[in-house]
Amino acid sequence: MAFGKPVKYWKLDPSKVYSTGSNAWDTAVHDASEEYKHRMHNLCCDNCHSHVALALNLMRYDNSTSWNMVKLCFFSLLYGKYVSIGGFVKTWLPFVLFLGVIVTVVLTLHLR
Structure with a gap:
């Protein structure tokens, strides 16, 4: 993992794969990985979320081919579960600390 151990996951339901074959999930994951072997990942546009979205599109997960990194991020935030309390805290x-610093600075400047 590029950024350390996972702290949150979204467990997908294999029965939502729209396909006639029994190994559609594995085939889609394999094909997406083959595609991403030749791509340069970057933080903003073509990243690991895009890789997963491609696999979901290939398997027509939940009968959809409109998966993208934004939709995947939203659903992960909505349906994802933290692996532990530590995972929640790390996230x-x-x-919260950054927001606290900003609020403190703004209040300090405002109260002068």
Whole structure:
């Protein structure tokens, strides 16, 4: 994993794969991985979320071929589960600290 161990996951339902073959899930994951072997991942446009979205489109997960990194991110936030309390803290503590610093600075400047 490029950024460390996973802290959150969204468990997908294999019965939502729209296909006639019994190995459609594995085939779609394999084909998406083959495609992404030749692509340069970048943080903003073509990243691991795009890779997963391609696999979901190939398998027509939930009878959809409109998966993209934004939709995947939204559903992961909505349906994802943290692996532990530590995973939750690792995800949100930096944001809360950053927000706290901004609020403190703004209030300090406003109260002067």
